Amino acid sequence: MNYAKVTAIVRSEKLERIEERVTAEGARGMSVTEVRGCGELKDFFNKDWLVNHARVEIFTRADRAERLAQAIMEEAATGEAGDGIVAILPVQQVYRIRTRAPLVEPGS
Template sequence: MEIDEMNLRKITAIIRSERLEDVEKQLQNAGVKGLSVSKVKGYGEYANFFTHDWMVTHARIEIFTDTDNAERIAGVIMEAAHGAGEGDGIIALLPVEKVYRIRTKQEAIAGEL
């Protein structure tokens, strides 16, 4: 089964760092098979005016999933990351054309992700 652009999504969530542990637990409980987390800096709705560059440190979560689960997973992240304040973060769902496994040098199957 080849990955079809219509069947795979990449979820990118940028959330408050202090909410990361709760979000990770809820994603595990929701059956998410894998994710990547990185530390990012930026500003948007909320900026730290007490620093010279206004930057705020957040956590970025990236998940590849099938289209049918993308909205459900985004909802799990929203519930766990919500704090009702500026700077709670954002979630983007993006279509994915292809994913390759470096180890096998082959295109990944949607069910593997």
């Protein structure tokens, strides 16, 4: 089984719609973390360049990763600088801590 990790840094105000959409697309779970950082959009007039965003992380089958990334981009986009990024990373294995067994998703 090939796995991938979809990681997105998005505007916090878009988070609820993203959560609803990726769940509808079949994501069985996700982690969300409040993050601060800067990218293209820096406020040079402010002493603190960092802005608040949310990081969404989803472990999924590799064949589902692109669909989830596209769904995140559709929900997160405003067309303005600071919309965020999405990355798809290969994952060698995912284990369930409780059982210490490799994770097997339904339909695999």
